Amino acid sequence: MGRGDKRSRRGKIFKSSYGNTRKHRKASKPIPAGKTSSPAAPKKAPAKKGK
Numbered sequence: 001m002g003r004g005d006k007r008s009r010r011g012k013i014f015k016s017s018y019g020n021t022r023k024h025r026k027a028s029k030p031i032p033a034g035k036t037s038s039p040a041a042p043k044k045a046p047a048k049k050g051k
Contacts, residue, residue, distance in 0.1 A: 009022050
């Protein structure tokens with residue numbers, strides 16, 4: 001379960017390989033120039049019930 005174990009995360013880092021244990025991050029998609037996101041309205045907290 002160390003650097004010599006190709007199935008563990010540490011072993012994959014040592015061998016410079018990837019797989020189910022050590023996956024690549026997907027690159028984020030660039031936002032098209034014409035699209036602008038509208039600012040999200042802050043959510044209002046539910047009213048507290050008084051006893």
